[in-house]
Amino acid sequence: MAINTCNSTPTYALTIERVLDAPVEKLWECWTSPERLEEWFCPKPWYVSDVCLDMRPGGECSMTMNGPNGERFEHVGVYLVVEPKRRLVTTDAFLPGWIPSGRAFMVAETLFDESGDGRTRYTARAMHWEEAAMKEHEEMGFYDGWGKSIDQLESLARTL
Numbered sequence: 001m002a003i004n005t006c007n008s009t010p011t012y013a014l015t016i017e018r019v020l021d022a023p024v025e026k027l028w029e030c031w032t033s034p035e036r037l038e039e040w041f042c043p044k045p046w047y048v049s050d051v052c053l054d055m056r057p058g059g060e061c062s063m064t065m066n067g068p069n070g071e072r073f074e075h076v077g078v079y080l081v082v083e084p085k086r087r088l089v090t091t092d093a094f095l096p097g098w099i100p101s102g103r104a105f106m107v108a109e110t111l112f113d114e115s116g117d118g119r120t121r122y123t124a125r126a127m128h129w130e131e132a133a134m135k136e137h138e139e140m141g142f143y144d145g146w147g148k149s150i151d152q153l154e155s156l157a158r159t160l
Contacts, residue, residue, distance in 0.1 A: 010127040012134040014142045017123045022157035024112045024120045028085045040156045043148035060096040
């Protein structure tokens with residue numbers, strides 16, 4: 001099967017696109033500072049801890065997601081792309097050192113595009129290898145959870 005890489009779009013993707021009332025620089029700070037990420041990343045009352053951000057391709061991107069009833073989910077992955085103030089791409093397909101993780105769930109892409117007047121067109125995309133994984137993610141509450149997190153991100157960025 002030939003793969004057309006020009007102008008291709010992912011088949012199994014969940015996407016949220018919004019214009020946020022915050023400048024790219026502040027949103028980028030919220031994404032690239034472990035302390036800031038802990039303030040907004042999960043929809044409340046969930047929160048993240050133990051954040052490690054090695055902001056380079058192949059660098060570690062890890063955190064623990066903590067729930068209100070003692071739930072703990074460790075997320076370990078790597079950065080694939082780091083384009084400052086423009087684009088972040090991470091995946092759980094690899095552990096640091098390019099070690100296959102054993103279960104590749106998704107590739108996450110975050111885009112930041114200045115839209116004028118201190119606002120940013122913000123795109124968050126979760127791309128999956130198969131339809132079943134995409135549906136699993138959607139059923140886990142992708143739109144609600146990621147949407148609430150984006151609201152929290154925007155609120156925090158506006159205070160910086």
